[in-house]
Structures are given as C-alpha cells and as structure tokens.
Amino acid sequence: MKTVLNESSLLQAKVWGNFRIEKVTPHGWLKKAGAVLLLIVLALFSSTQLQAQDDIKVDAYDTLKLELERYPNTTAGEFTPGRGFDIYKSKWGSLNLSIYGLFRYVNQQDSDRKYVDHLGRVKPVDTRQDFQWHRTFVWASGFFYTPKFRYVISLWSLPTTDQTLLFGNFQYRFHRAATLGAGIGPNLGVRSMQGPWPFFMSSDRIMAEEALRPGFTSGIWLNGEVLPRLHYWLFMGNNMSQLGITANQLTRHLTKSASVWWMPTTGEFGPRGGFGDFEQHEKGATRIGASFVHAREDRSNDISNPSPASTQIRISDGSYLFETGALADGVTVQRANYEIFSVDAGWKYKGLHLQTEFFFRKLWDFNSNGPLPISNIRDNGFYVQASYPILKKKLHMYGAYSMVIDEFDRDPWEVVGGLNYYPSGTRYWRVNLHALRVEKSPAGSQFGYYVPGQTGFTLALGTDILL
Structure with missing residues (x-):
C-alpha cells in the first residue's frame, strides 16, 4: 500500500x-x-x-x-549560492539564505623588495604578512511566480580592501537550451570565471589566469545546453570590470564574450564544475572548453590623474596598462582594445584530476596623449595542475605550474603546491595550506596571492565554508 x-x-x-x-x-x-x-x-x-x-x-x-x-539553480559565475537554508517556499515563490566565509593568513616574501620593469625603471615590491577575515558572501535566492524565474541578491565584502557591495541578477529559463539573465555577471574569458569558485585548488586563482583574465560587470546573457552535453554562454556587459566604476564613468563601448564547453563522457564535471575529484568518479569525467572576450576599455577617469580608475588590465611587468608611464615615460593610454581567447581541458577519475588551460591575450589600438614605442602587446599563458587524495574525502594534495610568455622577454612563472583538509568529509568546509614560488609576478591585488614584480615565496593558510 x-x-x-x-x-x-x-x-x-x-x-x-x-x-x-x-x-x-x-x-x-x-x-x-x-x-x-x-x-x-x-x-x-x-x-x-x-x-x-x-x-x-x-x-x-x-x-x-x-x-x-x-530548472537547475544556475546563476552567474562566482555569484552562485551554496545549498543554503530554506527560509520560505510556496508555489508562488521561495527564499533561501546561503553564506560563504574565508579567514586566511598570508606571508609574501621578496628578498630585494624591488624589481625592474620593462622600461628599466626600478619599482618597489610591497609584500604582506597578515591575518585577515578575507572574504564574505551572503546570498538571498529563490524563485518568484514560477521556478523558471530565479533571483539572486548577493552581499559581497572584502575587508582586505575595505570594499562591500550589494548586487544581484535575474534569470528566466525558457528551455533547457535557453536561459536569459540580467545583472552582474562574468566576462567569459577564462574557465574560472564561469562557476567553479570556491572549489578552486585553493581559495584564489593561480598566477597566469589572474594576470590575464577579465572581470565582472553588469550585463545580459543567454546560456543553456544546446545539444546533449554541449553547453554555451553568451554575455554582453558594460566594461571589463565594474568594481569601483560608477555609471557616469562608463563609455558607450560594450564588452562581448562567449564560451562553449563539451562534457562528452559523463555530461558533468562535479559540483559547480569545480577543481579536484572529491566525488571519486568511477567513470572518467571529461570537459573541453573555449572562451573569448572583446572589449574597448577606458581608464574611466581623466588623464590628469596618473592612477587609473580602471585597474583590471595589467601588462606583464605588473603595471596597469592605463597608469601614466606604463608604456612610455610621461605618456598615458586613455583607451585600448582587449581580447583574450582561451582553451581548457580537464579529466577526473577515481580521485585524480588533471587540468590545463591556455590563454592568448592581445592589447592594441591605443588611444594615448603621446607617442608610444609599440602598437600592440601580445601575451600568452598557460597552467597545468593536478590533484589527488591522500585520504579519500579528507586530505587532498595538489600541484601546479603556470607561466606568461610576453613580448618583453620577462616570461614570469610560478610553481605551486598545497594540501586541502576537509574536516566534515564534504567540500563545504576546507582547511587549505598553499605555497608557491613566483618569478617576476605580472599579477597583483589584495584579492589573491600576488604582488606585482614579486620574485620569491608566498605561504598561505586559510579555512573557508560554503553553506
């Protein structure tokens, strides 16, 4: 019965x-x-x-x-909530609260505390050693009227840089092959922008992709599974990164980006498509993808100010493209074209995860207030990484190598190693030990592990949760 x-x-x-x-x-x-x-x-x-x-x-x-x-709860890149806690649900709507938190110790070292840029000028390397409650996310998410219509409101705070933002997005799923979204989303230039966070090897990106990647901005998008196991994502946004940029600082030039990926063997790549085979795939899971971004980017403030408001684009010596003197003494680039194309491939099987990605970035069509010695800059990069459990669902080890091949014969690189311990036996609580050796870092921010120009070691120990 x-x-x-x-x-x-x-x-x-x-x-x-x-x-x-x-x-x-x-x-x-x-x-x-x-x-x-x-x-x-x-x-x-x-x-x-x-x-x-x-x-x-x-x-x-x-x-x-x-x-x-x-109608899976797909949202925009890094702004995808966790499982969360259901506060309310009816046939007319729902409300779920989800949180993420990260506490981290970082120790960056550089023996000289200085480096020489591509024009031969000596610049300081400002390293850190500190404890920080580094990142907070709080998501309110659910559906309204129909499960096809989703919303996510995100509260994001980074005490390391004294920034707090409140933003969100809407999505309506017409069909498995077509979901229309609007709000804050990713320029789709690299794989890590498209959802795997916070299931990275550690809590932030590695050098090559951090140096070359685009950022997040307001826009509209269309994505879906157009054929079995074949996915696409199209995005049009305001600029490369809207962090710290107001509406009156934007230009009329919109960014355009696209990504496609194919998961031929199992049709999935683990939760959020994250790194590491925590789930112990019994059949090999595979993922192959390609992504592209085009943008006409502006420095977003007047050239009388030597420091640009737009800080997403760095050249390979760690300098901002739009800062005064980046490409020639006393000369400021006001606008430039940015394009990046990347291809990625990954494989998971019985705890082993192998991943690689190649980046091809071009900067050109510079609008400046003086003559420049170059008309374009091409930077290529890649990383390879692997992870494997020492103790299943408890202790995992990983390693990686990344490199940027530039036009200034600097060719920065890094070697990375680390351990992830999962006290709860799930992905959602992690203790991470992360160590790296970097040479002439082109990346730099308070978000991640790098200082522009750094040559030396960085050690980080942190714990994060996703609920």
Missing part, C-alpha cells in the same frame, strides 16, 4: 538548494521567521492558499523532483 501525503507536507519536503527531496524541520529563529513570512504571503495571496483536502500519492515526489531538476 502506498503512503499518501497532502500538498502542504509535500511542499515542506522540498529542498531547493540542491534539488533533493527530503523532510526539513526548521529550528529556532528559522522556524519563527518562516512562520511570519508564511502569514504575510498568505495574506497577500489569499486566493492561492494551500488546499490540503486532496491527498497526493507518494509518486508525486518523483514528479516534483523531476520538475525541480528541469
């Missing part, structure tokens, strides 16, 4: 975050908050009150699960 459930109890059995069907009992303040929200929604939508008179057979669980899986 089949068990019967009414519709009210069925709604309580849904878990939106990872689309599992299991009974959830709220506790403490979550229960009270859920009750208050329920009363408000019922008052506003009295015509939609649940009717508990009709019993629903247990077979409805399977139907509901298939319906939810039909």
